[in-house]
Structures are given as C-alpha cells and as structure tokens.
Amino acid sequence: MEAEDDATGQMIEDEEIYVNGGEDGDESKRHRPIISSEQLDIEAYAALYSGRTKISRLMFIAEKCGNASMQLDALRMAYDEIKKGENTQLFREVVVKIDGRLGPNYGPDGAWADAVDRRAEFRKEKLENELNAYRTNLIKESIRMGYNDFGDFYFAHGQLGDAFKNFVRTRDYCTTSKHIVHMCMNAILVSIEMGQFTHVTSYVSKAEQSQDALDPITIEKLRCAAGLALLEGKKYKLAARKFLETGPELGNNYTEVIAPQDVATYGGLCALASFDRAELKSKVIDSINFRNFLELVPEIRELINDFYTSHYASCLEYLGNLKANLLLDIHLHDHVETLYEQIRNKALIQYTHPFVSVDLHMMANAFNTSIASLEKELEALITNNQIQARIDSHNKILYARHADQRNATFQRVLQTGSEFDREVRAMLLRANLIKHEFNLKASRKH
Amino acid sequence: MLLEDPMRGVAPMLTALQKLQYSSEQLTTLHPDFLLLCLLAKCYKTGLSILEDDIFEVDQPRDFFLYCYYGGMICIGQKKFSKALELLHSVVTAPMSVLNAIAIEAYKKYILVSLIHLGQFSSSFPKYTSSVAQRNLKNFSQPYLELVNSYCTGKISELEAFVQANNEKFESDKNLGLVKQVVSSMYKRNIQRLTQTYLTLSLEDIANTVQLNSAKEAEMHVLQMIQDGEIYATINQKDGMVRFLEDPEQYKTCEMIELIDSSIQRIMMLSRKLTDMDEQLSCDPLYLGKAGRDRQRFDFDDFDTVPSKFTV
Numbered sequence: 203m204e205a206e207d208d209a210t211g212q213m214i215e216d217e218e219i220y221v222n223g224g225e226d227g228d229e230s231k232r233h234r235p236i237i238s239s240e241q242l243d244i245e246a247y248a249a250l251y252s253g254r255t256k257i258s259r260l261m262f263i264a265e266k267c268g269n270a271s272m273q274l275d276a277l278r279m280a281y282d283e284i285k286k287g288e289n290t291q292l293f294r295e296v297v298v299k300i301d302g303r304l305g306p307n308y309g310p311d312g313a314w315a316d317a318v319d320r321r322a323e324f325r326k327e328k329l330e331n332e333l334n335a336y337r338t339n340l341i342k343e344s345i346r347m348g349y350n351d352f353g354d355f356y357f358a359h360g361q362l363g364d365a366f367k368n369f370v371r372t373r374d375y376c377t378t379s380k381h382i383v384h385m386c387m388n389a390i391l392v393s394i395e396m397g398q399f400t401h402v403t404s405y406v407s408k409a410e411q412s413q414d415a416l417d418p419i420t421i422e423k424l425r426c427a428a429g430l431a432l433l434e435g436k437k438y439k440l441a442a443r444k445f446l447e448t449g450p451e452l453g454n455n456y457t458e459v460i461a462p463q464d465v466a467t468y469g470g471l472c473a474l475a476s477f478d479r480a481e482l483k484s485k486v487i488d489s490i491n492f493r494n495f496l497e498l499v500p501e502i503r504e505l506i507n508d509f510y511t512s513h514y515a516s517c518l519e520y521l522g523n524l525k526a527n528l529l530l531d532i533h534l535h536d537h538v539e540t541l542y543e544q545i546r547n548k549a550l551i552q553y554t555h556p557f558v559s560v561d562l563h564m565m566a567n568a569f570n571t572s573i574a575s576l577e578k579e580l581e582a583l584i585t586n587n588q589i590q591a592r593i594d595s596h597n598k599i600l601y602a603r604h605a606d607q608r609n610a611t612f613q614r615v616l617q618t619g620s621e622f623d624r625e626v627r628a629m630l631l632r633a634n635l636i637k638h639e640f641n642l643k644a645s646r647k648h
Numbered sequence: 649m650l651l652e653d654p655m656r657g658v659a660p661m662l663t664a665l666q667k668l669q670y671s672s673e674q675l676t677t678l679h680p681d682f683l684l685l686c687l688l689a690k691c692y693k694t695g696l697s698i699l700e701d702d703i704f705e706v707d708q709p710r711d712f713f714l715y716c717y718y719g720g721m722i723c724i725g726q727k728k729f730s731k732a733l734e735l736l737h738s739v740v741t742a743p744m745s746v747l748n749a750i751a752i753e754a755y756k757k758y759i760l761v762s763l764i765h766l767g768q769f770s771s772s773f774p775k776y777t778s779s780v781a782q783r784n785l786k787n788f789s790q791p792y793l794e795l796v797n798s799y800c801t802g803k804i805s806e807l808e809a810f811v812q813a814n815n816e817k818f819e820s821d822k823n824l825g826l827v828k829q830v831v832s833s834m835y836k837r838n839i840q841r842l843t844q845t846y847l848t849l850s851l852e853d854i855a856n857t858v859q860l861n862s863a864k865e866a867e868m869h870v871l872q873m874i875q876d877g878e879i880y881a882t883i884n885q886k887d888g889m890v891r892f893l894e895d896p897e898q899y900k901t902c903e904m905i906e907l908i909d910s911s912i913q914r915i916m917m918l919s920r921k922l923t924d925m926d927e928q929l930s931c932d933p934l935y936l937g938k939a940g941r942d943r944q945r946f947d948f949d950d951f952d953t954v955p956s957k958f959t960v
Contacts, residue, residue, distance in 0.1 A: 584845040592847040596889050601847055612899040619911045626918045628738055632776065633925060635709055636743050 242267075242527050244275050248283075253458035254357070254395055257283050257292060262532045264299060274304060281308050288322065289360040290315045322359055329355060346375035353388060366392045366401075379412035383420060390427045394459055399431040406431070422452040426460050430533060433468055438541065439476040445469030446485050450494040466495035468534060470502040474509060475544035479552075482510060514549045515570045521545065547583060554580075554589055554600060562598040573598060655689040658682075662694060680714035687718055687725075695722040699731065713739055713750040720757060724826065729765035736761060740785070741777045751781060752788045753821070759792045760826040764833045769796045791817050795830070804834055804859045835860065835869055836878060843879050843892040851888045863888060 244263065248256055257280050264276040277300050284293050297310045333348035349372045356365035369388040376382045386409035393401035406428045409416070416424075429444035446469050452462055473486050486492060486506055496503040501520055508517035521542060529535050553568065554560055562580075566573045580600065583589045591602045661682045668676050679698070686695030699719045716739040723732035739754035762769045771793060773782050786793065791814045798810045811818070811827055818824045838858040842849060851863035851870075860866050870890055873879045880893040897904075929935055 581845050593845060594847040595850060595853060596848040609899060619915060622915060624734055626922060630921060631738060632743060635712060
C-alpha cells in the first residue's frame, strides 16, 4: 500500500499541502489512507507559483516555520528565485536572513547587486526619455505603453507603490476596453502584493464592467482576485461563493497570484465554515465545476464529505493535520483560527440538532474530547443561543428545549403593554413640562 | 421639618396634599416636601401611596424634579426597583435648558438601580433627552460608568476591588448602600444565567461558576432566590444538586385574565388622553402659526386647510 501511495503522490506532482507520509491508516478507519501532517514539501509548493508571489511566499514560510532545515530550504529557494529577477531590495533582505548559514554561494553578492542597480538606472533613464518623447507627441497609445513599461519596471524592482501609481496613470490613455482590462489586471496584481485589498475589489468591479473584452481566463482570474479580497475582509460566505464559481479554465494561468490548489482550499474551508447544509451540498459536493479543484486537494474533499456525513472525529482530525501547513500560507494564516472555530461550532450544532436528548459521553467520543471541555463548549454555544437545549449536569445529558410559544406570547404581550404604559405616561408628562415652560415664556412676553 | 421631628408632619401634610390637588393627576408644590418628610421619617409606605397616582400636570419644573428624585429614593427603599427606574428616568430625560444638580444625582442613582434591576446599563440616551443633559451628565458620573464596565465583565473580584478603590466617592454621594446592593445583585445575575443553560447542576459547580466560596454559600444564595421568586428550582440536598424548573406560570388563571384586562383598560385610557392632548395642541394658535409658515413651499395644488400666512 505504501508504494501505491507514493506512486499516486508522484503523479499528482503539484500537491501543495502534504507529502504522502508512508503511514498506514488505522484499522478502525476506512481503507482511505490517513495522510500524515508531514512537512510541506517546499519545492513542490514553490513550483506552483511564479513571479513575485513565489518569493513572498517562500520568505513568509521561512519566517513562520519553526523548523531550521525548512527555513534554510525556503531561504535558499528564495535566493535562487530573486537572483533570476531584478529586485535588489529583496535580495538584501534575504541575504540578511540567511546570515551566511548556507555557505559562500549564498552570501551577499555585491557585484551582482551593483550590476543590477546600474542596469536599473540606465533602463529608468531610457524609459523616462521615451515617455517624455511620447508625451510631447501626444500619441495616446505610446504614452499608455510607456506608463505600462514603467509600471512593470518598478514592479520588477520591488517598488510597488510607484508601480501602482504608474499603472493607474494609464487609465487616462486607455482607448479600448481591452486596455482597461489590462490596466485593471496589473493594478490588481500590484495591490495583492501590497496587501491593499480594497483596491483589489474596486478594480475587479471596474474590470467586470467591460464585459465584452473579457476572455474566460480573465473572468476566472477576476473571480479569484475578488475571492481573495473577500477572504481578507473576513467575509467568508461571499469569498466561498466567489471561489466556488471559479471555473476549471483557470488552470495554471494565474500562478503569479494563486494556485488552483489554493482555490480549492480557500473555497472549501470558507464554505464549510459559513454555508448551511443545503448550500454546502448543492454548491460544493454536487458541483461538477468545483470537483475538478477538489481533486487537487483530496484532503479537503474528504474533510467536506466527512462533515456532511457526520463523521466529525475524522473531519476534525483532517483539519488538525492541515493546520500546520495552512498557517504557512500568506493569505490564510490569520483566518485559520476563526475558520476552524466556526467549523467546530457548526459540527457541534449539527450533531445536537436532530436529537431530543444527547448523551454527553457519546458526544465526547464522537468529537474526541473530554466531557468537561465539551460541556464548556456547549455552554458557550447555548449562551449564544446557537443551540436550544439545557444540560443535565448530574446525568451528563443534553436535553433539547423547545420554546413554549403560548407562554412566550403572553409574556411578550404583558411586557409590551407595560412598556407602552410607561412610555406614554412619560411622554405626556414631558409634553406637559414643555407646555408649561412655553407658557412661562409666553406669559413673560406679554 | 424645622422642628426636627418629621414624623409628626407626615399625616397633616398628607391631608393638606389631598385637599390642595384638584385632581389626582396634578403635582403641587407640596408633593416634594411631603416626600422629603417621608424620607426623613423613614415611613416609606405613606410616600409610596402618593407615588401610586400618576401625574400629568406639572406647574413648576423644579417641583417635578424634586418629586421624581425623592420618589425614586422612596421606591429604592421599598425595593420597588422598576418604579424607581421609571421615576429616575423621567428626571434624566426631562426637558431642561440648564443642567441642574438634581439631574446629576438622579443620573447616578439611575445607573445603580439599572444595574440592580436589569443587570445592564446602556449609556446612550433616548432621543428625547435634552441636549444639555446628553452632553454633560456623563462628565459628572465617571466612577459610576466605570462601575458599569466592571459589572459587565462578570467578575465579582474585579467589581469588589473597584468598589473598594472608590469607596469615598460613593460614600460622599451617599450611594454606598446602593453600590453594595449592586455587588450582591451580580451573584444573582450569574445564577440566573445558569438557569438558562443547565437543567441540573451541582452546588459545587454553581459555587465555582459564580465565584462563591463554598457550596454552602451557593445553597444559601439559591435558597434566597427561590424564596424571592427570582428563579424556579428545587434543591436536592442528598446529591447536592439543584434542578432548575421552567416558569410554572401557565397564563390560564383568573388572576392572569384580570391582570390582562386591567392593563387593557389602562392603556385605552392612556390612548384617549393622548388623542385629547393631540387635539388640544392642534388648536393651539402658536402651533398653527408655525405649521402654517412651514407649508408655504408646497405646490398650489395641495388643498391647504391652513392659510399659508397665519400670524398670531
């Protein structure tokens, strides 16, 4: 069985999340192998991305992971990647972080840095001259190309603010909707790198307005970008919807921002945390579109299926395994906790929903926790009114409680009555006071 | 009053009051003085009987403020917190053009009574509060607002520490007794919250959750609350378990029907009063003048019953 697993692991070579650790599954679980939470295979992970995001992700991993060997690996790959580009600022940062630990090949290469800087100066002058020439000629198209080139130049050199400004300046010189879309895509890319997701949302909507110039791939890219922005804004339900709408045409076309595995992971987790059962089934499990993405991350697929079929222990176990690697993802890391909590709460609520009484021992087993901590969690959920039930602490049973409508109605009626009474009396009194004050003033006038 | 013997003054004042009012709904100048006498004499019950009547006509705003303030204090003394809350609320939200000291004191007591009775306090004023009050009242009652914050955290030890720290301030406002009641109401609030989540709970657990010292104390508190009718429960001493019950009120008894009926009557009377007042106001020349002026801008197709230029 091990050999088979490895073979399949090799074939689907761009798995990002896990290495098929060679453990067998427990005999108590199904024949599905339990995939262990081995470390992220950094090479495989990095192969999914290109461009600047690859470097940022590698550096983020190096920062966040506690494992020295992984850290050095990540830094080494980041170094290699940066050398292929022209970003001396990042280069210096990476060198500082490496701190000579990787040997002389990965030291501060002053010569290279200087050469790059000189080339940059030269190119910048050239671009400026060209741009001025175009501006005097007032040829819109050339000016637009000039600004675009500037934007690309700054982006390659890591000056994101300037890049953004230049891309935005092309807006005045855009003549066709294709140009506008081009500008929007560039602006979106830079904004995502800068982390300013409000710009992302506005440029996505701007691009979507020019429907005719959008080819399917661009549409998918825009959806992903919008989904990312919503994820950052903690609007998990909307983000899930966006990610789920992304079609398989995305393929590997947007690797400078996001990989299809990410779409699956983000979409799956957000959906699990925020959709109700009906939506989960129709949009995630039954969706042919999304199935293609889920094939890339079978763990998420298993997770969602387990949740839907109420196998909470294995679902939560998968989640636990994934957690370490998800914390290394630059977009998801600060949402992991919230999403996990929401998923866990939903699992608890879903478990208790169909029953009139629930034995807390069995529930603790199903969720693989102790009774005391389970009781605490349930108490919090009951106080927040997410579960309508009461706990019999003596016998450790949870009893569902159905509100008595008749009594509740009577109570509400009486309460409304007395409130009305109070308010009207107070109002009459106040009106009276004002009238007297007014009369006083009026009498003083006469 | 000047004779330092308030008790003797209570009865004559009462008769004087009743003779002076031409209707039971009017507030006279004697009212606040009478209530002050009752307070000093500590015979709250007589004061309470006067407070039962609703008042709708007020001659002097100052009388009104004093009346409500003293009335509130009497109700607190009799532990009728909801009525006290009403009266103090009237003081705080009454129309006033200048901030007066009575309102400040009343606001402080209002915060405390609100904590005891409702378990929470919202520091936003209703729309009809005068702007003077809205701006200034909070400045004078800082320690009380901080008390609200520490109450809301739900931790008894914090609350007690805070009270200890600000002892003299509360003392100087003569509110220390009320503050102590706030602290004890915290326990009650916590136990009540437990009734919502648990069906049975051991006394040990109650003591732990509510931060009491021992199961015995928890038992005493629960017993007290059952007797006061604040929760419905039975204590099983053998297991040391408390079983929380639902409110047994079924709304099927005759008394309940009478209660509902009388409420309906009251409210009908109130709405009649309201319509009367509305009619009165609509005939008031000043109002018509103002309303007439504002309607100039409407187009001429509107059949205007009020002439557009109406001068008083």
